[in-house]
Amino acid sequence: MASPAPSLRDLARQLGLSHTTVSEALRDNPRVKIETRKRVQKIAAEAGYRHNPLAGALMSEMRRSRTGTFRGVIAVIDLDGPDKRPVNASRYHQELTKGASERAAELGFKAESFVIGKGGISAARLDHILQSRGIRGVFLLPVSDNPDLSRLDWTRYAGIYADYIIERPGLHSVCADHFRSMVIAMQRLQDMGYRRPGLVLQKHHDERLLHRWEAAFRSYQDYHDGVARISPLMATEINQEEFTEWFRQTRPDVVLCHRAEVIKWMEAAGADVPKTHGFCCLNVLMNVIPCAGLNLQARLIGARGVELIIAQLYRNEYGVPDHASITTIPGSWNDGPTLREMKAK
Structure with a gap:
């Protein structure tokens, strides 16, 4: 049976360095000498070390929280923002976000919204915020055109798009059937x-x-x-x-x-x-x-999207997948005053 991948503390003992130094070297922190960074990264790669994004998010959140209580964060990315979105699409996006937020809370995470583009932050700024806060899960709300978020460093994130097709990058998606x-x-x-x-x-x-x-x-x-x-x-x-x-x-x-x-x-x-x-x-x-x-079923789509993101994080799977998949959810029927029975059953 293959040997388990080493932990961060295992690497620290092997290298004769502190846990903090090894952690910062693996994050390529310039406060660590470049020679040390290269040595740590080389040994980590040879040993089969893989970064655990949830552990990183845990430490980041605990440092930020006064109470020390951990709630992992899922970023809900609004690519358009309310100003660019048609009014008749707003309720659908709101339900997606509610579903994502509610399910994230049930699973011990917090969903936090970010708006990019006009009136929001740039993709580069978003990338910096996510990295600095240790946020690894990204849930993208749908847009009418072909979205492009290829400028984010996707090697650091597990992402799901809440619509049928995204190609830049080609992420997994969840949408209505x-x-x-x-x-x-x-x-x-x-x-x-x-x-x-x-x-x-x-x-x-x-x-x-x-x-x-x-x-x-x-x-x-x-x-x-x-x-x-x-x-x-x-x-x-x-x-x-x-x-x-x-x-x-x-x-x-x-x-x-x-x-x-x-x-x-x-x-x-x-x-x-x-x-x-x-x-x-x-x-x-x-x-x-x-x-x-x-x-x-916008709320259910939002919830399922968060479940898929968290599952990727627990499996330590992040980056653009080699083969993107689509999870679909059929709609449900709503009776209403614009139809009537045209014949007796």
């Missing part, structure tokens, strides 16, 4: 008696998910009898004129969309929601008015 969530919605609508579902999406919203919303919608139409095949309205920016033309041409009896403002456009085109037509929201957190539709 959009394909399965659409199937859940379509099944529920068919059970309620709707036969002509119509999908309305902004192009970029589906493109960044590799068209999972549209793919699930079309495949459900193809493989389920009694459901009309209506082409979705895919627009760069959804506007009333384009929506009204599509609505009158395709004649859906229920519209699936993220934005509840289309209800007014439906009514302006002659619909009476929910008496004659229905509206299904693809993310009920994106609207302030009550809607029937999908709860994409």
Whole structure:
């Protein structure tokens, strides 16, 4: 059986140095002579020593805390900040953060938010703060565009992105299962008696998910009898004129969309929601008015993201993974006043 990796104190005894000197040398602290740093790092590498990020975070937090009580810190990184984020996305991000904070506290950690970019701190400054405080866990909130946090020294961190794809760097991610969530919605609508579902999406919203919303919608139409095949309205920016033309041409009896403002456009085109037509929201957190539709489980996604980060820390796994994985969570159905039973069960 292989010998266990040496501890920091084992290295200190082997080198004839103090525990503190070895610790600072491994962190490349300039207060230790460069010759000593190189010797310590060489011996540590040969002996198979691996840094324990939780132990480092423990000591850092204990030094900062007056009470000496340890709570490991998970950094929740907001790449946009509230000023750059659309208003209808704020509640989703708030729920992600709540889920992350609550689950972190249950597991003995504290989730602390950091905003970078406009109105926040730079990536370089964030990197310095995280390192100086011994924070190793990083939870990235989603952004509409392709995020780029490659400037952080990822050899020091275990990270999770709370959306479908991140490539700079290619981290593990956790997000809603959009394909399965659409199937859940379509099944529920068919059970309620709707036969002509119509999908309305902004192009970029589906493109960044590799068209999972549209793919699930079309495949459900193809493989389920009694459901009309209506082409979705895919627009760069959804506007009333384009929506009204599509609505009158395709004649859906229920519209699936993220934005509840289309209800007014439906009514302006002659619909009476929910008496004659229905509206299904693809993310009920994106609207302030009550809607029937999908709860994409933002709070649960936040909690699961923290669990995945902490698991990496306990396994002493940090850095950009060779093979990034995606953990998906299906949405749940929310009844609401924008739908009604169209037939007796």
